[in-house]
Amino acid sequence: MSTEARLELGPSSLTDALYESVRKRIVNGEIPQGEKLTEVRLATEYNVARPTAKAALERLTALGLLRRTAHKTAVVPVLDQAEIRDLFFSRMTIEKAAVSALAATGEVPVDAARAQVAIEYAARDRLFENQVEADIAFHTALVAAVGSRRLSRMHELIIGEVHLTMGQYQAHRKAAPTTVAEEHAAILKAIEDGNPDAAADHLAYHLEQAQGRLLTTLQQASDEVVAQ
């Protein structure tokens, strides 16, 4: 972590900017798992007041990107196998409902199709970070297209952790971009065909595969630590 940092002034609120900056650094692995983030550290690094840093930390905590208990320092969480399973179970619940609803209308969300293209480009250029980014965007677009504010908010509550996990294990990840793209395409196809059950099934398969890939890399990562 560099001793100085500059905030983009895009977002209206200073807290927003700080939140967004730290969020990115966590999900792309720049701030590694297990790292502690104190309020004063964040405040001094970004040159903001402690309450502002506190607010940003609380928001990150709410989205699962940090863990924090009373009077204790916030920590970037390390998700174990059980938690990854729980994460994907929850994710499955939301996204299944989303694709089913979309298939009922038969309309393929344009943002999802766009993200699908972005994934292919990123994969071709070996830009892993962009690939993860686009993958998250794809799934987020699917949920958003349903038009349910609350479904999206619930999804937002867990997708951060998905992003975190994928980002943290990025280096270890055996990229299988074509596989991912094919699985995504199958989901979109089922939506276009207006087949809710098929859409849900394809999505379930895709997420199971994704979970499996993550658990494998997680296992490999822990093996490497043991081997040292």
Next chain:
Amino acid sequence: MSTEARLELGPSSLTDALYESVRKRIVNGEIPQGEKLTEVRLATEYNVARPTAKAALERLTALGLLRRTAHKTAVVPVLDQAEIRDLFFSRMTIEKAAVSALAATGEVPVDAARAQVAIEYAARDRLFENQVEADIAFHTALVAAVGSRRLSRMHELIIGEVHLTMGQYQAHRKAAPTTVAEEHAAILKAIEDGNPDAAADHLAYHLEQAQGRLLTTLQQASDEVVAQ
């Protein structure tokens, strides 16, 4: 709203206590829909600092019990028909997944059974507030029993609004306690029988009925306003 208020010192944090106190007052209708809650008002009423009040307001906002945009005063939201439908669609998604998972194990959650009893007592004694409270507890217990931290967190994200809506229309509500109890019993029965599909179906029916009851009372309430 009284000009003075006392906080119970149960919760460790002052913010927690404030949050909990205001939460109760919102969901039971003491603070009506559309009411504005400024930071200073809350701070002076409870005799706490503005930052503390701010934190409590932010938490309430996160759970949908207040609406707040930048630089604007927090307001107790008024849910229209479309939002109630969205709310129940989201709720359905979570709770269906929950009862299906429970039925797969075949174990009836004790807390849910306990809440079921509480509903009956409250209904018999005409304690509407307790009845609502116990109903929320029943559904929360179902989700909690799955043991998925993230599913529970997502549920928490929307159940507050359900509570709010039920509480706010409490006065208008035509109580149908036996009906509710029977619908709940059917869900528990299906779980006990280990039948996930039946459990999901009974839950879906129950929530559709509940939504219908709410929309009806909502309609009646708006009619009354027009008639004035």
Next chain:
DNA sequence: TCGTGCACTCTTGTCTGACAATCTAAGGAC
């Protein structure tokens, strides 16, 4: 030598007071 307990430090929770930026609403000009 090892374990227990105390003190110290770090960090967070909360407070007071303040200023700037923004939103709301009231009042005046046309």
Next chain:
DNA sequence: GTCCTTAGATTGTCAGACAAGAGTGCACGA
């Protein structure tokens, strides 16, 4: 009557401070 300006209200952010809880290491005793 409508639009614009201006004043008040409200929130965002800041600085500095103190108390309370959590963690750590050292000293002391067994």
